[in-house]
Structure formats: structure tokens, C-alpha cells
Amino acid sequence: xxxxxxxxxxxxxxxxxxxxxxxxxxxxxxxxxxxxxxxxxxxxxxxxxxxxxxxxxxxxxxxxxxxxxxxxxxxxxxxxxxxxxxxxxxxxxxxxxxxxxxxxxxxxxxxxxxxxxxxxxxxxxxxxxxxxxxxxxxxxxxxxxxxxxxxxxxxxxxxxxxxxxxxxxxxxxxxxxxxxxxxxxxxxxxxxxxxxxxxxxxxxxxxxxxxxxxxxxxxxxxxxxxxxxxxxxxxxxxxxxxxxxxxxxxxxxxxxxxxxxxxxxxxxxxxxxxxxxxxxxxxxxxxxxxxxxxxxxxxxxxxxxxxxxxxxxxxxxxxxxxxxxxxxxxxxxxxxxxxxxxxxxxxxxxxxxxxxxxxxxxxxxxxxxxxxxxxxxxxxxxxxxxxxxxxx
Numbered sequence: 169x170x171x172x173x174x175x176x177x178x179x180x181x182x183x184x185x186x187x188x189x190x191x192x193x194x195x196x197x198x199x200x201x202x203x204x205x206x207x208x209x210x211x212x213x214x215x216x217x218x219x220x221x222x223x224x225x226x227x228x229x230x231x232x233x234x235x236x237x238x239x240x241x242x243x244x245x246x247x248x249x250x251x252x253x254x255x256x257x258x259x260x261x262x263x264x265x266x267x268x269x270x271x272x273x274x275x276x277x278x279x280x281x282x283x284x285x286x287x288x289x290x291x292x293x294x295x296x297x298x299x300x301x302x303x304x305x306x307x308x309x310x311x312x313x314x315x316x317x318x319x320x321x322x323x324x325x326x327x328x329x330x331x332x333x334x335x336x337x338x339x340x341x342x343x344x345x346x347x348x349x350x351x352x353x354x355x356x357x358x359x360x361x362x363x364x365x366x367x368x369x370x371x372x373x374x375x376x377x378x379x380x381x382x383x384x385x386x387x388x389x390x391x392x393x394x395x396x397x398x399x400x401x402x403x404x405x406x407x408x409x410x411x412x413x414x415x416x417x418x419x420x421x422x423x424x425x426x427x428x429x430x431x432x433x434x435x436x437x438x439x440x441x442x443x444x445x446x447x448x449x450x451x452x453x454x455x456x457x458x459x460x461x462x463x464x465x466x467x468x469x470x471x472x473x474x475x476x477x478x479x480x481x482x483x484x485x486x487x488x489x490x491x492x493x494x495x496x497x498x499x500x501x502x503x504x505x506x507x508x509x510x511x512x513x514x515x516x517x518x519x520x521x522x523x524x525x526x527x528x529x530x531x532x533x534x535x536x537x538x539x540x541x542x543x544x545x546x547x548x549x550x551x552x553x554x555x556x557x558x559x560x
Contacts (some may be wrong), residue, residue, distance in 0.1 A: 173488045174534045178468065178527030179322055179350060180492055184419070185375040185528065190323075190375065191422040195415035203412045204403060214414045221421025222382075229348075229367060229426040230358035231384050237407045238417055240383035242349040243273040244397075245368035246316075248383055248408065250277045252394035253314060253366065254286070257343065260313030263287045267299040268510035271322055274347050275556040278316070287311070291374070296461040297326040297511045304333050314319045314343045319351035323523055324460030325469025327355060334363030344394065353427030354435065354466055359384055365392050375528055376423030381418035383407075435482055438526050439467040441535050445524060446470055448539035453546050459508060459521060469524040473517040476556035477549050482522060485545035489538050492523045 175183070195217060199211025201502035203218045223233040239245045250264075266278055268290050273289075282288040289307045293299045299317050308315075314335050319330050337344035353374030359367055370381035379451050385407070386392045390556055394407055401409040450456060455475035474482060479493040493505075504518035513521075524538070550556040 170267075170531075170533045170537055173490055175490045176488045176524045176526060176530065176534070176538060177492050178530075179373075179523060179525035180327075181372045181378065182375045183529060184372075184377055185423060185426060187426060188376055188422045192415045192419040195418050199414070201414075203414055204401070214412075217414055217553035218412055218417050221417040221419075222508050224385075224425045224428075225251045225369075225382050228357075228428045229384060231362050231367075231368075232387065234405075235359075235384050235387050237383045237385055237404045238412055239381045239408060240379055241372070242347060242368045242370035242477075244295050245370075245383035246271075246273045246345075246347055248394065249366040249368060249385075250274070250314070250316060251281065252397060252407075253343055253345075253392060254281065255395045256393040257313040260341075261309075261313045263289065263309050263311040263313060265289045265291065265304060265307045265312055265315045267291050267293055267317055267322055267328075269293045269297050269299065269326075269507045270316065270318055271347055271349070274316055274318065277552070279288055293511060295324075295512050296464075297324045297459075297507060298461055298464065299328045299333075301329055301332045301336055301395055305336055308336075308342065312340070312342050314345065314364060316345040316347065318353065319348040319357065320466050321460065321507060322350045323505055324471045324511070325350075325466035326461040326466045327351070327466065330364065331362040334365075337365075340362045343390075350466060353424065353431060354468065357386060357432075359386070362408050363452055365390070371420035371423055371463050371541050374423050374427045377419040379418050380413060380420045382420070394546075430467065434528060435467040438530070441526055441530060441532065442468060442470050442524075444532070445526070445535050445538060446472075449542050450534070452539065452543035457513075457517060468530075470526070471521060471522040472524070473513065473521040474546055475517065475555045476521060476522050476559065477546055479520050479522055481549055482542075482545055485549060486541050487540050492525070493521060518552070 199213045201214040205211025205216040226233045226236050289305050291303045317333050320327050334344045343365045349370050352369040355366045365386045367384040372378040403409045457473040459471040471539045508518040
């Protein structure tokens with residue numbers, strides 16, 4: 169049975185898995201102690217729950233539990249990684265490298281650092297949004313101290329070669345950070361194999377609660393040192409002060425464990441649904457363009473541009489299907505997607521793009537309904553376009 173509206177915006181956020189919610193509930197009402205209270209059972213039980221959640225997150229990315237710093241989400245993790253690492257590296261150099269297709273939660277902190285005097289190079293991607301090892305290598309200098317490249321693009325789903333980039337950085341003695349917000353739980357990631365020094369993640373992207381995330385900080389070979397963004401209490405080994413939200417940590421941990429156990433089966437199912445969606449739309453709508461890499465992409469991501477149709481108008485005509493015209497985190501910005509423009513997509517097609525984000529609870533019936541809704545909406549809007557009529 170089809171229930172409306174259909175939710176296909178899982179790159180913006182995901183529904184909390186009922187199994188995650190069930191695990192969290194006791195920590196709101198029964199096990200409600202402060203994890204930093206070490207003098208009684210309420211605190212001990214809370215601390216034990218936090219340790220378990222930390223272990224579950226660490227296992228998902230191949231880390232040690234002591235390397236997981238709990239944060240409020242990826243934006244905080246990115247800021248702590250990028251701003252916190254630099255004071256310990258400035259004796260080696262002042263040059264930072266990132267890519268034009270990064271999320272604003274990486275680009276904006278780095279641009280602030282550039283205004284403060286750090287030297288920043290922003291490399292281009294190719295037309296698929298792919299950031300090559302060669303492009304990063306060409307940007308490095310003897311003063312480069314940190315490189316930040318995302319694991320998977322949040323808008324077009326393209327997967328970057330972070331293992332190769334990480335190994336290149338380690339060969340040069342350069343710290344490597346990756347914003348893995350969209351990749352964690354969706355594709356294989358291993359911080360050791362991929363030579364990652366700092367990794368940002370957010371629970372609400374893999375069916376955990378909002379308001380909780382983590383930063384992986386490598387402990388050895390090399391040991392990464394950070395200066396905290398704020399002080400007070402010395403929680404999280406001094407990296408991130410503040411009382412931990414125990415229910416949210418529990419939820420993040422359970423969500424991480426579910427993602428680790430179910431990832432392969434889930435990815436295969438979502439890939440099949442994504443291809444069904446893409447093929448169905450392509451059979452009924454002409455003048456569409458796939459944005460992002462055709463194969464090296466997240467299995468649940470489909471980003472399409474519809475010629476002669478404005479993306480915002482198209483979304484409004486599809487009220488029974490929830491999608492995005494870009495990153496939900498920058499939805500207030502009226503400008504076309506900076507990711508698509510950086511890929512060389514022309515402005516009209518960038519404005520005509522929609523991002524479909526499939527998820528754990530997406531059904532075949534919802535995909536077939538979406539195909540019809542998209543086709544009907546495009547057929548309704550195109551005759552209203554002067555450019556479309558002149559093209560006939």
C-alpha cells in the first residue's frame with residue numbers, strides 16, 4: 169500500500185530506524201545519569217552506554233573506540249578537525265588543500281582560515297564531480313600541511329578515491345581529513361586502509377538521531393593533536409567539553425551497528441531501485457541529464473537535470489514526492505548549486521536539477537509512483553517555457 173507523501177530526500181536526513189528508537193528510550197527515563205558522574209551507578213550505567221556507542225561507531229569505520237570524539241554532528245566535526253589541527257601544524261607550513269565540490273561545512277571553515285592568513289588551494293573536479301589523485305598531487309607544495317576531500321558528494325553522489333588520496337598525503341607527511349557524512353554506512357570505509365587521519369560523520373544520515381555525530385582522530389602513525397574549539401569540563405579527553413547526550417550516543421551506536429551488518433544487502437536493493445527510477449524517468453521524459461559519476465556513486469543517489477524546467481517549480485509541482493534541488497543545508501541560498509557549477513554544468517541545467525535520495529524504507533511502489541509524478545510534472549511545466557516552445 170502506497171502512503172503519501174513519498175520521502176526521497178534521504179541525503180538531507182533519514183528517518184530514525186525503529187530499532188534505534190527502541191534502544192534509545194530507556195536512556196531518557198530510566199538510565200538517565202550523567203556519563204561524567206563517576207561516583208554512583210546512574211553515572212556508571214550512562215558511561216557504559218556511551219562506551220558501547222563509541223565502540224559501535226568505531227567498528228563501522230575500522231577505528232579504535234578511543235579515537236572517536238562525540239560531537240553534535242558533521243558540521244562541528246569538520247570545524248574541530250580543520251581548525252583544531254592547524255595550531256599544531258603551523259611550524260611545518262601554512263598551505264591547505266580542498267576541492268570545489270566540498271560541502272559548505274568544509275568550504276566555509278577553510279575560507280575563514282584563508283581570511284585569517286592561511287594559504288588555501290581549492291582544486292577542480294572533473295565533469296562528474298570526481299576529485300582525482302593527480303589533481304590533489306598537483307596542488308601540493310612543500311608547505312602543505314592538510315588536505316580535506318569528501319568521501320562521497322552530498323549532491324551528486326560521486327565517490328572520491330580517498331584511499332589513494334590518503335596514501336599520497338601520508339607519503340608526503342600531510343594530514344588527511346575526509347568529510348564522510350554521506351558515505352558512512354552506505355559504502356565501505358576503513359580509516360586504516362584508507363590512510364585517514366580525521367573523519368567526520370553524522371548519525372542522522374544513517375538512520376540515527378539528529379544532533380549527534382563524531383570525529384575520528386588518529387592516535388598513532390601519525391598521532392593527530394587537536395586544539396578544542398571551546399573549553400569547559402574537559403570532556404571527550406579534552407577535545408570537546410560538554411555533557412554528553414547519552415540517548416543520542418546510544419542511538420548513533422545502534423544505527424552504526426545496523427549499518428555495518430546490513431550495508432551490503434541494503435546497497436544492492438537500493439541500487440536496483442535507483443536504476444528502476446532512472447530508467448523509468450528516462451523512458452518517459454526527454455532532455456534529462458545525469459549529474460555525477462555514472463558508476464562511482466552512492467547506490468541510493470540519483471541527481472538529474474531536466475532541460476527547460478526550473479527545479480524549484482518542478483518540486484512545487486511534485487507535492488506528493490519529497491526531493492531536493494540541491495543540498496538541504498544550503499536550501500536558503502537562491503543561487504544554483506555550487507557543486508554542479510564546479511562540475512561545469514551550465515547555470516540553466518544546474519537550476520533544473522533534482523536530487524533523489526532513496527533510503528532504507530523506500531519501496532518499489534514509491535519508485536513507480538515517483539516516475540509517474542515526475543513525468544506528469546515535466547509535461548505540465550515544459551509548455552510554459554519559452555525556450556521549450558522555441559525548441560520545438
